[in-house]
Amino acid sequence: MTDYLLNNHLTTRIDSLKIMGVFDTLLANSLWSGRVRVNSSYDRQKINVYVINSDLSFVKQDLALAKLVGNCAYAGSNVFFIDVAYTSSFLDKHHVIKLGHGENQLDDQKCFYYWIIGHELGHMICGHLHGDFEANKMDQQVKNSLLSNTQELQADSFFVQKILPDVRLRISEERLMMDILNAEIEQKIGPVQTQGVGIIYDYTNEHHVHYAQQPTHPEYVIRLSRILELSAAMSGDSGMYHLVHGFVRELKEDR
Numbered sequence: 350m351t352d353y354l355l356n357n358h359l360t361t362r363i364d365s366l367k368i369m370g371v372f373d374t375l376l377a378n379s380l381w382s383g384r385v386r387v388n389s390s391y392d393r394q395k396i397n398v399y400v401i402n403s404d405l406s407f408v409k410q411d412l413a414l415a416k417l418v419g420n421c422a423y424a425g426s427n428v429f430f431i432d433v434a435y436t437s438s439f440l441d442k443h444h445v446i447k448l449g450h451g452e453n454q455l456d457d458q459k460c461f462y463y464w465i466i467g468h469e470l471g472h473m474i475c476g477h478l479h480g481d482f483e484a485n486k487m488d489q490q491v492k493n494s495l496l497s498n499t500q501e502l503q504a505d506s507f508f509v510q511k512i513l514p515d516v517r518l519r520i521s522e523e524r525l526m527m528d529i530l531n532a533e534i535e536q537k538i539g540p541v542q543t544q545g546v547g548i549i550y551d552y553t554n555e556h557h558v559h560y561a562q563q564p565t566h567p568e569y570v571i572r573l574s575r576i577l578e579l580s581a582a583m584s585g586d587s588g589m590y591h592l593v594h595g596f597v598r599e600l601k602e603d604r
Contacts, residue, residue: 351391351428353413354399360388361402363433364462368400371462375470375511396473397428404434423469425479436465443569444532445525455521463522464508464576471507472500505572509579523580523589530573534558537570547589548596558600570600 354360365387372385376396387398403409403418416422417430424430440446440457455463472479477500512519531549537558558570574597581589 350413350417350424351397351399354401355388355390359401359408359411359414361400361405361433362388363400363402364436365400367459367462368398368431368466371459371466372396372398372470374515375463375467391428393427395427398431399429400431400433402433421465421469423472423477423479427473429466429469429473431466436461440529443529444536445528455518457525457528460518460521460525463512463518464525467508467511468504470511471504474507475500475503477504501572502575505576506579509576509583513580513583519580519584523577526573526577526580530570530577533568533570533573547592558596574600 369385369387373383376382376385381396384394385396385398386392388400389397391397401408401414401417403414408414409418418432419435421431421436422429437458440461445457512522527548534549574593577589578593578597580586581593
């Protein structure tokens with residue numbers, strides 16, 4: 350597939366420098382530091398990243414690329430595929446208004462790149478055969494739910510561990526996670542009238558947030574709550590930890 354992309358000029362330079370910068374930051378001081386290639390011939394000694402843009406009709410209509418469109422994925426063998434049409438539209442599709450936050454915090458789109466790339470790197474570092482950030486395509490298959498969800502937890506844990514040393518990055522990521530989580534909550538139960546701060550849910554318990562078990566990836570309300578819990582626990586932020594646990598107690602699983 351890597352040769353197919355390059356030989357048919359199907360990769361894009363859009364966000365390539367930004368993507369490489371995120372990889373470099375997350376891999377700093379590791380064995381992979383300085384060993385990232387973007388849109389280049391495959392090198393088994395390097396991390397190989399291929400960026401496509403499915404907003405282009407000839408990419409979207411290419412059946413050979415069906416598994417790559419609308420996703421960010423680790424394919425095994427140190428190969429990553431990123432669809433910038435997917436990454437640039439994710440926050441809009443999840444009803445999050447992308448904002449810049451001045452010098453003190455990173456902008457939302459860059460934070461999202463850290464999340465998805467950090468998560469997929471987690472799959473590689475943890476020795477998983479492959480991984481996908483987006484669940485839709487994989488959830489059409491019957492898979493071992495317990496194994497898949499365990500691997501998602503491991504990948505998220507790696508991401509959180511990598512952002513902890515950079516306080517500015519960690520706080521920026523926590524803010525984005527809460528923004529996406531609040532948007533997910535509103536999509537499930539509608540605008541919340543009685544609300545607190547941080548995670549905006551119904552503190553009167555009249556409207557519970559429901560979720561369902563998924564074959565491979567937990568729902569985003571679960572994934573986001575878990576990331577915030579991990580970040581709070583690892584950074585020693587007791588306020589955030591109790592905030593997340595207060596919300597989690599109100600979640601209801603559909604059976």
